[in-house]
Amino acid sequence: MSRTHHHHVAIVGAGPVGIEIAAAMKREGIDYVHFDAGQIGQTIYQFTPQTRFFSSNERIAIAGVPLQTCDQSKSTREQYLAYLRSVVQQFDLQVRTYERLESIRRLDDGSFLLDTNGIRGPAQWHVQKLVLATGGTAGPRxxxxxxxxxxxxxxxxxxxxxxxxxxxxxxxxxxxxxxxxxxxxxxxxxxxxxxxxxxxxxxxxxxxxxxxxxxxxxxxxxxxxxxxxxxxxxxxxxxxxxxxxxxxxxxxxxxxxxLIGYRADMSLARMAGVELKTEFEVPTINQETMETNVPGVYIAGTAIAGTQDQFRVFIENCHVHSERIVASILGRNPARVQQTEYLRPES
Ligand SMILES: Cc1cc2nc3c(=O)[nH]c(=O)nc-3n(C[C@H](O)[C@H](O)[C@H](O)COP(=O)(O)OP(=O)(O)OC[C@H]3O[C@@H](n4cnc5c(N)ncnc54)[C@H](O)[C@@H]3O)c2cc1C
Missing domain, CATH: 3.50.50.60 (FAD/NAD(P)-binding domain)
Incomplete structure (x- = not known):
């Protein structure tokens, strides 16, 4: 095993929400490392070719970057994956793709030791804060x-x-x-x-x-x-x-x-000591900060709902997570965090 790498924050998952969080952290100069077990947008990559999003483009646009389609219709899987690649390029985000977080250990001082493994082999990371944006559709029911x-x-x-x-x-x-x-x-x-x-x-x-x-x-x-x-x-x-x-x-x-739905994989949250409630494994989260019952562990994106029997948590109502987490990590007042301007109010 090579040496341990040190960062302030680790973000796990580079779906739309993980990428939006990384962009917000980069803007604020927060020192973070970002992993995805697959490629960026791995969940969307697994949609059937040419699947069209149900959500409108302005609601699934992230990090303030508009999502345009040639005919103004709702984005397809292919258009959205191209858009995610552009956002990552635009902010020059460094995502360690094909690197899965496999284990989490909480140390006595409240920091975390993480083990990852993937195409570059095993690695160890020491971080103060952990953000799990691992989604809610890890596998089929x-x-x-x-x-x-x-x-x-x-x-x-x-x-x-x-x-x-x-x-x-x-x-x-x-x-x-x-x-x-x-x-x-x-x-x-x-x-x-x-x-x-x-x-x-x-x-x-x-x-x-x-x-x-x-x-x-x-x-x-x-x-x-x-x-x-x-x-x-x-x-x-x-x-x-x-x-x-x-x-x-x-x-x-x-x-x-x-095709009867999906189940979330909440094993990382469980490993970190997060309390999971009901058969759907809904994590215990402070909605103002997105911090869980374990200090320093945040959950963002659709993972906040565990396994969704009926979909209620979508990309569109997760945009605010990035700002809440950044505010909490920087010690800002979370109550002042508003939905970003580029989002239209919920209908
Ligand atoms: C057919 C279909 C249509 C959909 N249509 C819509 C829609 O119209 N609007 C909408 O808002 N949502 C839609 N969804 C749901 C949509 O996929 C999610 O809203 C969106 O992908 C959630 O983003 P996220 O960033 O929270 O999680 P995800 O996009 O699921 O990203 C999670 C990431 O975490 C990574 N990961 C997981 N475990 C690990 C680990 N141990 N280590 C490292 N990385 C890990 C995964 O590889 C993945 O890339 C649809 C889903 C399906 C299946």
Missing amino acids: KLGIPGEDQENVHHRFDDPHVYFRTRVLIVGGKNSAIEAALRCYHAGANVSMSYRRAEFDPKHIKYWLYPEITGLAKAGRIDIHYNTQMTSIDGTAVTLRDVVTGEESTVHTDFVLV
């Missing part, structure tokens, strides 16, 4: 049913091309599942869906997707098994149980795409 780990069962929707001229059963009934169903259908797949409720809820679906999915269902182009729960997968035979009658039926499909 699973059903925990027999056959779920078969090769033809996917938990991420990588590209509709995969499903061309195959039968695909999509499990779920919110944005991810419906977007995947429409894209697979238009890409030439034979699509069916299983959803545990009696109908789709337009409140939880992007407004431009709802009319299309309900229209295609009515026309019989996409077969939707409402009120069903998948109970097992055996090769290409899937068992669905009717949640009302309890009756079981078999659907034959080449692929199963389980």
Whole structure:
């Protein structure tokens, strides 16, 4: 193991919120080191190609840098990744990409010893403050049913091309599942869906997707098994149980795409001693400063909500985190921190 590197702050995670925090710290001359286990914007990189953000561009713009798209429509994954690269270049932010924070030890004086590992090998860091901006979508939620780990069962929707001229059963009934169903259908797949409720809820679906999915269902182009729960997968035979009658039926499909949401990985927060509440592992945070119950450990971005059953914490309501954390680290009065001017007020 090489020597220990010393910095005042470590930022973990270079998603939009981690990058915004790094820009704010750089502006203030705070000595920090910044890690991401993957590339910058790793979570967004993992979206399906050409996925369009639901949030409007001005709400997902960070660090005061406007986000423009050629046709003024909402940003795609590709446009937003290019934008994040520009922001990092604009502020000349140094992100240690492909370097995962693996362990956190709190020393008697309240500082932290961190171990990272990645493409440059293991390293050790000593910091006074730790900011965890590790997001809320570390991995897919699973059903925990027999056959779920078969090769033809996917938990991420990588590209509709995969499903061309195959039968695909999509499990779920919110944005991810419906977007995947429409894209697979238009890409030439034979699509069916299983959803545990009696109908789709337009409140939880992007407004431009709802009319299309309900229209295609009515026309019989996409077969939707409402009120069903998948109970097992055996090769290409899937068992669905009717949640009302309890009756079981078999659907034959080449692929199963389980898109029922994401879970956060709160293991770093737990390792640091942060109190996590409820089954969703919501960290205990002082909302004025974003500092947790462990002095010197801050949590920012969507990680503040742990695993989100219903998405309520988005990029747009996390912008203020960077300013609260910087104010706290610099010993400024957090009550004076306002939402930055470039953000429109919440509607
Ligand atoms: C399909 C889809 C569509 C979405 N649409 C929207 C939308 O329209 N609007 C919106 O606001 N949000 C949307 N989201 C949610 C969006 O992804 C998040 O709001 C956003 O990425 C959160 O930013 P963040 O910086 O908090 O975390 P993330 O972007 O998740 O960044 C966390 C970073 O932490 C890194 N990391 C994790 N653990 C470690 C570790 N141990 N060491 C080092 N690095 C680590 C990860 O690699 C990652 O880069 C969408 C999500 C999905 C899946």
